[in-house]
Amino acid sequence: MDDVEALMSGEDPLEASDETRREVEGYQRAMTYIQGxxxxxxxxxxxxxxxxxxxxMIQEHHPDKRPGRLRRGPVYIxxxxxxxxxxxxxxxYETVPDSWRSWSRG
Known part of the structure; x- marks a missing residue:
């Protein structure tokens, strides 16, 4: 929790990895945009x-996850x-409404 608070305030984290830093920064950008x-x-x-x-914004550092595009297959946690x-x-994926899928073909 201390590392997340440090990252949110622009300070260097004590223990968080570079990947965690990028995750927090992505979420912070997205939430700042929504607030705007x-x-x-x-x-x-x-x-x-x-x-x-x-x-x-949230997933750009994970290019394998196709950031900014609808998924083409299963998703799980x-x-x-x-x-x-x-x-x-x-x-x-097939249960996603056709209107959402057709927008992704743009």
């Missing part, structure tokens, strides 16, 4: 472009104790 949109007015709406942009154990499996 808080007064965007009635014309604002969440859309695929915004979600893809936020995903890119593994257990921190055992990477072979799935803690969460996302819905099948």
């Amino acid at each position: 949109l808080s007064d965007a007015g009635e014309g604002f709406r969440y859309d695929l472009g915004l979600l893809n942009g936020l995903h890119f 593994t257990s921190p104790d055992d990477p072979m154990v799935m803690d969460y499996t996302g819905p099948d």
